[in-house]
Amino acid sequence: MPEEIKAHITGVVFQITTRPGDRVQAGDPVIVLESMKMEIPVEAPRAGSVMEIRVKEGQTVQEGETVAVLD
Amino acid sequence: VLGKILVANRGEIARRVFRACRQLGLKTVAVYSEADRDAPHVADADEALLIGPPPARQSYLNIEAILNAARRSGADAVHPGYGFLSENWRFADACTRAGLTFIGPPAPAIRQMGDKTEARRLMQAAGVPVVPGSAEPVADAAAAERVAAVIGFPLILKSAAGGGGIGMMRVAGGAELASAFSTARRRAEAAFGDGALYIERYLEHPRHVEVQILGDGRGGIVHLHERECSIQRRHQKLIEESPAPGLAAAVKAGLAQAAVRGARAIGYVNAGTMEFLMDAAGSVYFLEMNTRLQVEHPVTEEVTGLDLVVAQLRVAAGEPLAWPQEQIVQRGAVIECRVYAEDPVRGFLPSPGTIQRLRLPDGEGIRVESGIIEGSVVSVHYDPLLVKVIARGESRAQAIERLAAALNACIVEGVQTTIPFLRRVLAHPDFRRGHVHTQMVEQGAFDA
Numbered sequence: 001m002p003e004e005i006k007a008h009i010t011g012v013v014f015q016i017t018t019r020p021g022d023r024v025q026a027g028d029p030v031i032v033l034e035s036m037k038m039e040i041p042v043e044a045p046r047a048g049s050v051m052e053i054r055v056k057e058g059q060t061v062q063e064g065e066t067v068a069v070l071d
Numbered sequence: 072v073l074g075k076i077l078v079a080n081r082g083e084i085a086r087r088v089f090r091a092c093r094q095l096g097l098k099t100v101a102v103y104s105e106a107d108r109d110a111p112h113v114a115d116a117d118e119a120l121l122i123g124p125p126p127a128r129q130s131y132l133n134i135e136a137i138l139n140a141a142r143r144s145g146a147d148a149v150h151p152g153y154g155f156l157s158e159n160w161r162f163a164d165a166c167t168r169a170g171l172t173f174i175g176p177p178a179p180a181i182r183q184m185g186d187k188t189e190a191r192r193l194m195q196a197a198g199v200p201v202v203p204g205s206a207e208p209v210a211d212a213a214a215a216e217r218v219a220a221v222i223g224f225p226l227i228l229k230s231a232a233g234g235g236g237i238g239m240m241r242v243a244g245g246a247e248l249a250s251a252f253s254t255a256r257r258r259a260e261a262a263f264g265d266g267a268l269y270i271e272r273y274l275e276h277p278r279h280v281e282v283q284i285l286g287d288g289r290g291g292i293v294h295l296h297e298r299e300c301s302i303q304r305r306h307q308k309l310i311e312e313s314p315a316p317g318l319a320a321a322v323k324a325g326l327a328q329a330a331v332r333g334a335r336a337i338g339y340v341n342a343g344t345m346e347f348l349m350d351a352a353g354s355v356y357f358l359e360m361n362t363r364l365q366v367e368h369p370v371t372e373e374v375t376g377l378d379l380v381v382a383q384l385r386v387a388a389g390e391p392l393a394w395p396q397e398q399i400v401q402r403g404a405v406i407e408c409r410v411y412a413e414d415p416v417r418g419f420l421p422s423p424g425t426i427q428r429l430r431l432p433d434g435e436g437i438r439v440e441s442g443i444i445e446g447s448v449v450s451v452h453y454d455p456l457l458v459k460v461i462a463r464g465e466s467r468a469q470a471i472e473r474l475a476a477a478l479n480a481c482i483v484e485g486v487q488t489t490i491p492f493l494r495r496v497l498a499h500p501d502f503r504r505g506h507v508h509t510q511m512v513e514q515g516a517f518d519a
Contacts, residue, residue, distance in 0.1 A: 009422075040421070
Protein backbone atom coordinates (compact mmCIF):
# COMPACT_ATOMS: atom_id res chain seq x y z
CA MET A 1 0.00 0.00 0.00
CA PRO A 2 1.49 3.36 -0.98
CA GLU A 3 1.64 5.80 1.89
CA GLU A 4 1.75 9.58 1.65
CA ILE A 5 4.39 11.31 3.76
CA LYS A 6 3.02 14.58 5.08
CA ALA A 7 4.84 17.65 6.36
CA HIS A 8 4.40 17.93 10.14
CA ILE A 9 5.13 21.67 10.07
CA THR A 10 4.84 24.58 7.66
CA GLY A 11 8.17 25.45 6.09
CA VAL A 12 10.27 25.91 2.98
CA VAL A 13 11.84 22.84 1.34
CA PHE A 14 15.51 23.20 2.18
CA GLN A 15 16.87 19.96 0.79
CA ILE A 16 15.57 16.83 -0.89
CA THR A 17 17.62 14.03 0.57
CA THR A 18 16.10 11.07 -1.31
CA ARG A 19 15.18 10.19 -4.90
CA PRO A 20 12.41 8.01 -6.29
CA GLY A 21 13.53 4.40 -6.01
CA ASP A 22 15.65 4.98 -2.86
CA ARG A 23 15.18 2.48 -0.01
CA VAL A 24 14.59 4.16 3.34
CA GLN A 25 14.29 2.92 6.91
CA ALA A 26 11.74 4.21 9.43
CA GLY A 27 13.06 7.54 10.74
CA ASP A 28 15.27 8.34 7.73
CA PRO A 29 14.88 11.90 6.47
CA VAL A 30 13.09 12.04 3.11
CA ILE A 31 13.25 15.81 2.73
CA VAL A 32 14.45 18.62 5.03
CA LEU A 33 12.27 21.66 5.69
CA GLU A 34 13.53 25.00 6.86
CA SER A 35 11.28 27.00 9.14
CA MET A 36 12.23 29.96 11.30
CA LYS A 37 15.94 29.33 10.82
CA MET A 38 15.65 25.70 11.91
CA GLU A 39 16.20 22.72 9.67
CA ILE A 40 13.63 20.04 10.33
CA PRO A 41 13.70 16.65 8.61
CA VAL A 42 10.49 15.03 7.43
CA GLU A 43 11.07 11.37 8.21
CA ALA A 44 9.85 8.15 6.65
CA PRO A 45 7.16 6.69 8.95
CA ARG A 46 8.26 3.13 8.05
CA ALA A 47 10.73 1.25 5.88
CA GLY A 48 10.02 1.20 2.15
CA SER A 49 11.07 2.71 -1.13
CA VAL A 50 10.38 6.25 -2.23
CA MET A 51 7.85 6.26 -5.11
CA GLU A 52 7.49 9.95 -5.66
CA ILE A 53 8.77 13.31 -4.40
CA ARG A 54 6.02 15.90 -4.69
CA VAL A 55 7.95 19.06 -3.80
CA LYS A 56 10.87 21.13 -5.11
CA GLU A 57 13.66 22.86 -3.18
CA GLY A 58 12.63 26.39 -2.22
CA GLN A 59 8.92 25.58 -2.29
CA THR A 60 6.74 26.48 0.70
CA VAL A 61 4.70 23.59 2.10
CA GLN A 62 1.89 23.76 4.62
CA GLU A 63 1.55 21.49 7.64
CA GLY A 64 -0.28 18.34 6.53
CA GLU A 65 0.68 18.69 2.86
CA THR A 66 1.99 15.56 1.13
CA VAL A 67 5.69 15.90 0.31
CA ALA A 68 6.47 12.37 -0.88
CA VAL A 69 4.94 8.94 -1.38
CA LEU A 70 6.32 5.68 -0.04
CA ASP A 71 5.43 2.43 -1.77
CA VAL B 72 26.73 64.12 13.44
CA LEU B 73 24.00 61.75 12.32
CA GLY B 74 20.66 62.77 10.84
CA LYS B 75 18.89 59.78 9.35
CA ILE B 76 19.27 56.15 10.42
CA LEU B 77 18.38 53.10 8.33
CA VAL B 78 17.74 49.96 10.37
CA ALA B 79 18.74 46.86 8.39
CA ASN B 80 16.49 44.56 10.40
CA ARG B 81 12.90 43.75 11.30
CA GLY B 82 10.77 42.75 14.28
CA GLU B 83 11.23 43.95 17.81
CA ILE B 84 14.83 45.06 17.42
CA ALA B 85 14.05 47.40 14.51
CA ARG B 86 11.29 48.96 16.60
CA ARG B 87 13.64 49.27 19.59
CA VAL B 88 16.25 51.11 17.52
CA PHE B 89 13.65 53.44 16.00
CA ARG B 90 12.55 54.38 19.51
CA ALA B 91 16.09 55.39 20.45
CA CYS B 92 16.42 57.38 17.21
CA ARG B 93 13.22 59.30 17.95
CA GLN B 94 14.51 60.09 21.41
CA LEU B 95 17.56 61.74 19.83
CA GLY B 96 15.52 63.51 17.15
CA LEU B 97 16.95 61.36 14.34
CA LYS B 98 14.94 60.50 11.21
CA THR B 99 14.31 56.79 10.64
CA VAL B 100 14.22 54.49 7.62
CA ALA B 101 12.82 50.95 7.69
CA VAL B 102 13.56 48.29 5.10
CA TYR B 103 11.20 45.36 4.58
CA SER B 104 10.67 42.24 2.53
CA GLU B 105 7.48 41.41 0.66
CA ALA B 106 6.45 39.27 3.65
CA ASP B 107 6.70 42.29 5.96
CA ARG B 108 4.60 44.92 4.13
CA ASP B 109 2.24 45.14 7.10
CA ALA B 110 4.84 44.55 9.81
CA PRO B 111 4.85 46.94 12.77
CA HIS B 112 8.47 47.99 12.24
CA VAL B 113 7.49 49.41 8.83
CA ALA B 114 4.77 51.58 10.37
CA ASP B 115 7.14 52.77 13.12
CA ALA B 116 9.66 54.44 10.79
CA ASP B 117 9.43 57.84 9.08
CA GLU B 118 9.86 56.10 5.74
CA ALA B 119 10.11 52.52 4.55
CA LEU B 120 11.62 50.86 1.48
CA LEU B 121 10.92 47.45 0.00
CA ILE B 122 14.16 45.50 -0.45
CA GLY B 123 13.06 42.16 -1.90
CA PRO B 124 11.17 38.90 -1.65
CA PRO B 125 10.49 37.06 1.63
CA PRO B 126 13.57 34.79 1.83
CA ALA B 127 16.18 36.58 3.97
CA ARG B 128 18.93 35.93 1.43
CA GLN B 129 17.03 38.05 -1.07
CA SER B 130 16.07 40.82 1.37
CA TYR B 131 17.49 41.30 4.87
CA LEU B 132 20.75 39.55 3.92
CA ASN B 133 21.04 41.31 0.56
CA ILE B 134 23.82 43.87 1.03
CA GLU B 135 23.29 45.58 -2.34
CA ALA B 136 19.55 45.98 -1.77
CA ILE B 137 20.14 47.53 1.64
CA LEU B 138 22.84 49.90 0.39
CA ASN B 139 20.49 50.93 -2.44
CA ALA B 140 17.77 51.66 0.09
CA ALA B 141 20.22 53.78 2.08
CA ARG B 142 21.12 55.75 -1.05
CA ARG B 143 17.52 56.23 -2.13
CA SER B 144 16.43 57.40 1.31
CA GLY B 145 19.45 59.61 1.94
CA ALA B 146 20.26 57.82 5.20
CA ASP B 147 23.69 58.64 6.62
CA ALA B 148 24.01 55.69 9.00
CA VAL B 149 22.98 52.04 9.25
CA HIS B 150 22.07 50.15 12.42
CA PRO B 151 22.25 46.38 11.79
CA GLY B 152 20.34 45.19 14.88
CA TYR B 153 21.23 41.59 15.75
CA GLY B 154 21.23 38.54 13.47
CA PHE B 155 21.07 39.05 9.68
CA LEU B 156 24.08 41.19 8.61
CA SER B 157 25.03 42.46 12.06
CA GLU B 158 28.20 40.35 12.32
CA ASN B 159 29.08 40.36 8.63
CA TRP B 160 32.32 42.35 8.32
CA ARG B 161 31.79 42.71 4.57
CA PHE B 162 28.54 44.54 5.23
CA ALA B 163 30.18 46.89 7.76
CA ASP B 164 32.97 47.49 5.24
CA ALA B 165 30.50 48.06 2.38
CA CYS B 166 28.60 50.62 4.47
CA THR B 167 31.78 52.52 5.23
CA ARG B 168 32.84 52.46 1.57
CA ALA B 169 29.42 53.78 0.60
CA GLY B 170 29.97 56.75 2.92
CA LEU B 171 27.56 55.45 5.57
CA THR B 172 28.29 55.25 9.28
CA PHE B 173 27.98 51.64 10.43
CA ILE B 174 26.56 51.69 13.96
CA GLY B 175 28.78 49.03 15.42
CA PRO B 176 32.45 48.14 15.59
CA PRO B 177 34.86 48.62 12.66
CA ALA B 178 34.91 45.81 10.09
CA PRO B 179 38.31 44.39 11.20
CA ALA B 180 37.03 43.83 14.77
CA ILE B 181 33.98 41.98 13.43
CA ARG B 182 36.22 39.89 11.21
CA GLN B 183 38.69 39.02 13.97
CA MET B 184 35.99 38.01 16.45
CA GLY B 185 34.01 36.17 13.76
CA ASP B 186 36.88 33.76 13.23
CA LYS B 187 36.51 31.76 16.42
CA THR B 188 40.06 30.36 16.54
CA GLU B 189 41.50 33.80 15.80
CA ALA B 190 39.32 35.28 18.57
CA ARG B 191 40.54 32.61 20.97
CA ARG B 192 44.16 33.29 20.07
CA LEU B 193 43.78 37.07 20.46
CA MET B 194 42.05 36.72 23.82
CA GLN B 195 44.65 34.30 25.11
CA ALA B 196 47.40 36.71 24.05
CA ALA B 197 45.58 39.49 25.93
CA GLY B 198 45.58 37.41 29.12
CA VAL B 199 41.90 36.47 28.95
CA PRO B 200 41.42 32.85 30.06
CA VAL B 201 40.12 30.49 27.38
CA VAL B 202 38.79 26.93 27.57
CA PRO B 203 41.72 24.50 27.22
CA GLY B 204 41.87 23.26 23.65
CA SER B 205 43.55 23.47 20.27
CA ALA B 206 44.82 26.93 19.39
CA GLU B 207 44.44 26.25 15.66
CA PRO B 208 42.06 24.16 13.57
CA VAL B 209 43.10 20.50 13.70
CA ALA B 210 43.93 18.89 10.36
CA ASP B 211 42.64 15.36 10.86
CA ALA B 212 41.55 12.72 13.35
CA ALA B 213 45.16 11.83 14.21
CA ALA B 214 45.90 15.45 15.12
CA ALA B 215 42.66 15.51 17.13
CA GLU B 216 43.90 12.50 19.10
CA ARG B 217 47.12 14.32 19.96
CA VAL B 218 45.14 17.31 21.27
CA ALA B 219 42.82 14.98 23.20
CA ALA B 220 45.81 13.37 24.89
CA VAL B 221 46.68 16.78 26.37
CA ILE B 222 43.27 18.20 27.30
CA GLY B 223 41.40 14.96 28.06
CA PHE B 224 37.78 13.84 27.62
CA PRO B 225 34.99 14.75 27.33
CA LEU B 226 35.80 17.25 24.62
CA ILE B 227 33.82 19.17 22.06
CA LEU B 228 34.47 19.57 18.32
CA LYS B 229 33.51 22.99 16.96
CA SER B 230 33.43 24.55 13.52
CA ALA B 231 36.01 27.33 13.15
CA ALA B 232 33.76 29.18 10.69
CA GLY B 233 30.55 28.49 12.54
CA GLY B 234 28.47 29.75 15.40
CA GLY B 235 25.07 29.40 16.98
CA GLY B 236 25.88 25.88 18.12
CA ILE B 237 25.72 24.44 14.60
CA GLY B 238 28.05 21.55 13.93
CA MET B 239 29.22 21.10 17.52
CA MET B 240 29.81 17.53 18.70
CA ARG B 241 30.55 16.26 22.17
CA VAL B 242 32.98 13.35 22.29
CA ALA B 243 32.96 11.25 25.46
CA GLY B 244 36.03 9.09 24.82
CA GLY B 245 38.80 8.11 22.43
CA ALA B 246 36.81 5.33 20.76
CA GLU B 247 34.34 7.83 19.29
CA LEU B 248 36.83 10.47 18.23
CA ALA B 249 37.60 9.46 14.64
CA SER B 250 34.00 8.99 13.54
CA ALA B 251 32.82 12.12 15.38
CA PHE B 252 35.57 14.08 13.67
CA SER B 253 34.48 13.08 10.18
CA THR B 254 30.80 13.73 10.97
CA ALA B 255 31.52 17.17 12.45
CA ARG B 256 33.72 18.06 9.47
CA ARG B 257 30.99 17.05 7.02
CA ARG B 258 28.39 19.10 8.90
CA ALA B 259 30.64 22.15 9.08
CA GLU B 260 31.31 21.91 5.34
CA ALA B 261 27.59 21.65 4.61
CA ALA B 262 26.63 24.51 6.92
CA PHE B 263 29.48 26.98 6.44
CA GLY B 264 31.32 25.82 3.32
CA ASP B 265 34.38 25.32 5.53
CA GLY B 266 35.12 22.08 7.34
CA ALA B 267 37.80 23.45 9.68
CA LEU B 268 37.34 22.14 13.24
CA TYR B 269 38.90 23.01 16.55
CA ILE B 270 38.75 21.24 19.88
CA GLU B 271 37.91 22.38 23.38
CA ARG B 272 37.53 20.64 26.70
CA TYR B 273 33.83 20.00 27.29
CA LEU B 274 32.75 21.61 30.55
CA GLU B 275 30.12 19.67 32.50
CA HIS B 276 27.22 21.80 33.73
CA PRO B 277 28.81 25.20 33.05
CA ARG B 278 27.05 28.50 33.45
CA HIS B 279 26.94 30.99 30.61
CA VAL B 280 27.85 34.42 31.95
CA GLU B 281 28.57 37.38 29.70
CA VAL B 282 29.71 40.96 30.09
CA GLN B 283 28.35 43.96 28.23
CA ILE B 284 31.06 46.24 26.84
CA LEU B 285 30.91 49.71 25.34
CA GLY B 286 33.82 51.49 23.68
CA ASP B 287 33.90 54.99 22.20
CA GLY B 288 36.79 54.76 19.76
CA ARG B 289 38.73 57.37 21.75
CA GLY B 290 40.25 54.87 24.10
CA GLY B 291 37.29 54.78 26.46
CA ILE B 292 36.00 51.28 27.22
CA VAL B 293 33.58 50.49 30.02
CA HIS B 294 31.71 47.36 31.07
CA LEU B 295 28.06 47.34 32.10
CA HIS B 296 28.37 44.28 34.34
CA GLU B 297 27.35 40.71 33.70
CA ARG B 298 24.30 38.83 32.47
CA GLU B 299 23.50 35.25 33.35
CA CYS B 300 22.18 33.39 30.28
CA SER B 301 22.38 29.73 31.29
CA ILE B 302 18.77 28.85 30.50
CA GLN B 303 19.18 27.95 26.85
CA ARG B 304 18.47 25.16 24.44
CA ARG B 305 20.38 24.32 21.29
CA HIS B 306 22.66 27.23 22.27
CA GLN B 307 19.76 29.68 21.97
CA LYS B 308 19.11 31.70 25.10
CA LEU B 309 15.63 31.61 26.59
CA ILE B 310 15.98 33.53 29.86
CA GLU B 311 18.60 36.11 30.84
CA GLU B 312 19.20 38.07 34.01
CA SER B 313 21.43 40.52 35.77
CA PRO B 314 23.08 40.32 38.26
CA ALA B 315 24.10 36.68 37.74
CA PRO B 316 22.79 34.98 40.90
CA GLY B 317 25.21 34.05 43.64
CA LEU B 318 28.47 35.21 42.06
CA ALA B 319 31.30 35.84 44.51
CA ALA B 320 32.54 39.43 44.38
CA ALA B 321 35.98 38.28 43.23
CA VAL B 322 34.53 36.20 40.38
CA LYS B 323 32.37 39.12 39.31
CA ALA B 324 35.27 41.55 39.31
CA GLY B 325 37.48 39.05 37.47
CA LEU B 326 34.89 38.65 34.75
CA ALA B 327 34.50 42.38 34.21
CA GLN B 328 38.26 42.90 34.14
CA ALA B 329 38.78 40.07 31.65
CA ALA B 330 36.07 41.50 29.40
CA VAL B 331 37.52 45.01 29.41
CA ARG B 332 41.04 43.67 28.86
CA GLY B 333 39.85 41.60 25.88
CA ALA B 334 37.91 44.48 24.34
CA ARG B 335 40.84 46.83 24.81
CA ALA B 336 43.23 44.36 23.16
CA ILE B 337 41.30 44.53 19.91
CA GLY B 338 40.54 48.25 20.10
CA TYR B 339 36.86 47.57 20.36
CA VAL B 340 34.38 50.33 19.52
CA ASN B 341 30.60 50.54 20.20
CA ALA B 342 28.52 47.89 22.00
CA GLY B 343 29.67 44.30 22.25
CA THR B 344 29.45 41.30 24.53
CA MET B 345 32.17 39.05 25.84
CA GLU B 346 30.72 35.62 26.53
CA PHE B 347 32.22 33.28 29.12
CA LEU B 348 31.59 29.81 30.45
CA MET B 349 31.97 29.35 34.17
CA ASP B 350 32.63 25.99 35.81
CA ALA B 351 31.44 24.83 39.21
CA ALA B 352 34.66 26.14 40.82
CA GLY B 353 33.98 29.66 39.52
CA SER B 354 36.74 29.59 36.89
CA VAL B 355 35.73 31.57 33.83
CA TYR B 356 36.73 30.90 30.23
CA PHE B 357 36.25 33.11 27.18
CA LEU B 358 33.71 31.60 24.81
CA GLU B 359 33.23 34.19 22.07
CA MET B 360 32.59 37.85 21.49
CA ASN B 361 29.38 39.12 19.90
CA THR B 362 30.28 42.26 18.00
CA ARG B 363 26.81 43.78 18.07
CA LEU B 364 23.86 44.66 20.25
CA GLN B 365 22.45 41.52 21.90
CA VAL B 366 18.85 40.34 22.06
CA GLU B 367 19.11 40.52 25.86
CA HIS B 368 20.43 44.10 26.05
CA PRO B 369 17.29 45.33 27.90
CA VAL B 370 18.39 43.31 30.95
CA THR B 371 21.47 45.48 31.24
CA GLU B 372 19.55 48.65 30.47
CA GLU B 373 17.03 47.98 33.21
CA VAL B 374 19.57 47.00 35.84
CA THR B 375 21.86 49.98 35.16
CA GLY B 376 19.21 52.53 34.12
CA LEU B 377 21.27 53.34 31.00
CA ASP B 378 20.13 53.26 27.37
CA LEU B 379 22.50 51.15 25.29
CA VAL B 380 20.98 51.95 21.91
CA VAL B 381 21.14 55.69 22.54
CA ALA B 382 24.74 55.13 23.63
CA GLN B 383 25.45 53.24 20.39
CA LEU B 384 24.08 56.12 18.33
CA ARG B 385 26.09 58.70 20.30
CA VAL B 386 29.33 56.75 20.01
CA ALA B 387 28.73 56.25 16.28
CA ALA B 388 28.28 60.04 15.98
CA GLY B 389 31.75 60.47 17.47
CA GLU B 390 30.81 61.43 21.02
CA PRO B 391 32.84 60.21 23.98
CA LEU B 392 31.25 57.83 26.52
CA ALA B 393 28.79 59.66 28.70
CA TRP B 394 29.35 57.53 31.81
CA PRO B 395 32.55 56.89 33.75
CA GLN B 396 32.90 53.28 34.96
CA GLU B 397 32.18 54.10 38.60
CA GLN B 398 28.75 55.52 37.72
CA ILE B 399 27.64 52.26 36.10
CA VAL B 400 26.06 50.16 38.84
CA GLN B 401 23.54 47.36 39.05
CA ARG B 402 20.41 48.24 41.02
CA GLY B 403 18.02 45.48 42.06
CA ALA B 404 17.53 42.50 39.75
CA VAL B 405 16.23 42.13 36.21
CA ILE B 406 15.08 39.02 34.32
CA GLU B 407 14.05 38.72 30.69
CA CYS B 408 12.35 35.89 28.92
CA ARG B 409 11.98 35.36 25.21
CA VAL B 410 8.60 34.34 23.86
CA TYR B 411 9.14 32.32 20.70
CA ALA B 412 6.64 30.99 18.17
CA GLU B 413 7.61 27.42 19.01
CA ASP B 414 5.53 24.61 20.38
CA PRO B 415 7.00 23.28 23.64
CA VAL B 416 4.55 20.35 23.55
CA ARG B 417 5.99 19.19 20.20
CA GLY B 418 9.68 19.47 21.00
CA PHE B 419 9.83 23.21 20.26
CA LEU B 420 8.84 22.83 16.60
CA PRO B 421 8.42 26.15 14.82
CA SER B 422 4.86 27.43 14.89
CA PRO B 423 4.29 29.95 12.09
CA GLY B 424 0.85 31.49 11.62
CA THR B 425 -1.19 34.64 12.09
CA ILE B 426 -1.52 36.40 15.44
CA GLN B 427 -5.26 36.34 16.10
CA ARG B 428 -5.23 37.90 19.51
CA LEU B 429 -2.50 39.66 21.46
CA ARG B 430 -2.54 41.03 24.96
CA LEU B 431 0.81 42.22 26.23
CA PRO B 432 1.48 42.54 29.95
CA ASP B 433 2.31 45.77 31.77
CA GLY B 434 2.57 46.90 35.37
CA GLU B 435 5.19 47.83 37.93
CA GLY B 436 8.70 46.98 36.75
CA ILE B 437 7.54 45.36 33.48
CA ARG B 438 9.00 46.25 30.08
CA VAL B 439 7.89 44.60 26.85
CA GLU B 440 9.63 44.57 23.47
CA SER B 441 7.30 43.22 20.81
CA GLY B 442 7.74 42.62 17.11
CA ILE B 443 4.10 41.70 16.53
CA ILE B 444 0.61 43.15 16.64
CA GLU B 445 -2.77 41.49 16.16
CA GLY B 446 -2.98 40.33 12.56
CA SER B 447 0.81 39.97 12.17
CA VAL B 448 1.89 37.02 10.05
CA VAL B 449 4.64 35.05 11.76
CA SER B 450 6.54 33.84 8.73
CA VAL B 451 8.57 30.68 8.17
CA HIS B 452 11.33 32.87 6.75
CA TYR B 453 12.54 34.54 9.95
CA ASP B 454 13.55 33.99 13.53
CA PRO B 455 10.68 32.82 15.80
CA LEU B 456 11.18 35.55 18.44
CA LEU B 457 7.85 37.31 19.03
CA VAL B 458 8.10 39.24 22.26
CA LYS B 459 10.55 39.84 25.10
CA VAL B 460 9.14 40.36 28.57
CA ILE B 461 11.50 42.01 31.05
CA ALA B 462 10.85 42.37 34.78
CA ARG B 463 12.73 44.51 37.26
CA GLY B 464 12.53 44.04 41.01
CA GLU B 465 14.29 45.23 44.14
CA SER B 466 15.32 41.62 44.66
CA ARG B 467 15.66 38.64 42.34
CA ALA B 468 12.64 37.03 44.01
CA GLN B 469 10.53 40.09 43.27
CA ALA B 470 11.69 40.18 39.65
CA ILE B 471 10.72 36.50 39.27
CA GLU B 472 7.28 37.12 40.81
CA ARG B 473 6.64 40.06 38.52
CA LEU B 474 7.81 38.16 35.45
CA ALA B 475 5.66 35.15 36.31
CA ALA B 476 2.62 37.40 36.76
CA ALA B 477 3.38 39.18 33.48
CA LEU B 478 3.61 35.87 31.61
CA ASN B 479 0.26 34.82 33.09
CA ALA B 480 -1.26 38.04 31.75
CA CYS B 481 0.32 37.66 28.32
CA ILE B 482 -2.05 36.31 25.68
CA VAL B 483 -0.80 35.28 22.25
CA GLU B 484 -3.29 33.41 20.09
CA GLY B 485 -2.88 32.07 16.56
CA VAL B 486 0.52 30.43 17.05
CA GLN B 487 1.91 28.18 19.76
CA THR B 488 4.42 29.89 22.04
CA THR B 489 7.05 29.02 24.62
CA ILE B 490 5.09 30.78 27.40
CA PRO B 491 4.02 27.51 29.16
CA PHE B 492 7.65 26.37 29.19
CA LEU B 493 8.90 29.73 30.51
CA ARG B 494 6.35 29.55 33.35
CA ARG B 495 7.71 26.16 34.38
CA VAL B 496 11.26 27.50 34.47
CA LEU B 497 10.28 30.46 36.65
CA ALA B 498 8.47 28.12 39.05
CA HIS B 499 11.31 25.58 39.28
CA PRO B 500 13.03 25.38 42.68
CA ASP B 501 16.53 25.18 41.17
CA PHE B 502 15.90 28.28 39.05
CA ARG B 503 14.48 30.08 42.08
CA ARG B 504 17.62 29.24 44.03
CA GLY B 505 19.77 30.47 41.15
CA HIS B 506 21.19 26.99 40.59
CA VAL B 507 21.38 27.01 36.81
CA HIS B 508 23.59 25.62 34.07
CA THR B 509 23.49 25.51 30.29
CA GLN B 510 22.50 21.85 30.00
CA MET B 511 19.39 21.95 32.22
CA VAL B 512 16.84 22.42 29.45
CA GLU B 513 18.16 19.62 27.28
CA GLN B 514 18.44 17.33 30.28
CA GLY B 515 14.69 17.78 30.79
CA ALA B 516 14.78 19.73 34.07
CA PHE B 517 11.77 21.80 32.98
CA ASP B 518 9.75 19.16 31.14
CA ALA B 519 6.02 19.12 31.88
